[in-house]
Amino acid sequence: MKRIAIYPGSFDPVTNGHLDILERGLYIFDHVIMAILINPSKNSLFTVDERVEMLQESTKNIENVEIDTFDGLLVDYAKSCNAAAILRGMRAVSDFEYEFQIALMNRRFNRDIQTVFLMTGLRWIYTSSSIIKEAARFDGDISGMVPPFVLQKLKDKIKNQ
Numbered sequence: 726m727k728r729i730a731i732y733p734g735s736f737d738p739v740t741n742g743h744l745d746i747l748e749r750g751l752y753i754f755d756h757v758i759m760a761i762l763i764n765p766s767k768n769s770l771f772t773v774d775e776r777v778e779m780l781q782e783s784t785k786n787i788e789n790v791e792i793d794t795f796d797g798l799l800v801d802y803a804k805s806c807n808a809a810a811i812l813r814g815m816r817a818v819s820d821f822e823y824e825f826q827i828a829l830m831n832r833r834f835n836r837d838i839q840t841v842f843l844m845t846g847l848r849w850i851y852t853s854s855s856i857i858k859e860a861a862r863f864d865g866d867i868s869g870m871v872p873p874f875v876l877q878k879l880k881d882k883i884k885n886q
């Protein structure tokens with residue numbers, strides 16, 4: 726049986742840190758579904774469709790990856806995909822409390838789905854979608870932190886805002 730993991734997130738936009746977690750997750754799982762949460766209450770820079778496109782483009786050369794969206798409870802979505810696990814990246818101590826809370830809540834809702842954390846690679850420890858967006862807004866050099874396609878989309882988006 727295939728071991729499937731859900732890698733959920735906002736991915737607004739996808740960063741090289743996310744892709745690092747994805748690629749390492751694929752050493753453990755046969756198939757990873759990167760799933761964007763549809764959350765109208767969150768103020769996202771990119772629409773869900775734009776984020777799907779950026780994820781598809783950024784993962785086009787990686788096998789056993791699927792891009793999807795979900796709403797509602799993550800564990801319900803994971804169950805509907807027959808996933809055994811939820812994959813999340815963990816950066817520094819600051820991520821811990823939030824991730825711990827979500828993981829325990831998810832476990833309370835469904836004990837059959839395990840949360841697996843991978844420590845972010847040192848190269849990406851200080852990066853996040855939020856800080857990359859802020860740097861991009863002030864014309865900071867963020868090349869190498871996001872895939873080239875995403876870099877261009879970020880530039881276009883900020884120019885047209």
Ligand code: PNS
Nearest residue numbers: 733734735736762797798799800830831
């Ligand atoms: O990239 P993010 O914004 O940190 O991802 C957060 C995400 C999507 C993993 C989390 O908000 C989530 O799973 N939301 C769906 C609702 C849910 O199941 N919440 C956790 C238990 S209440």
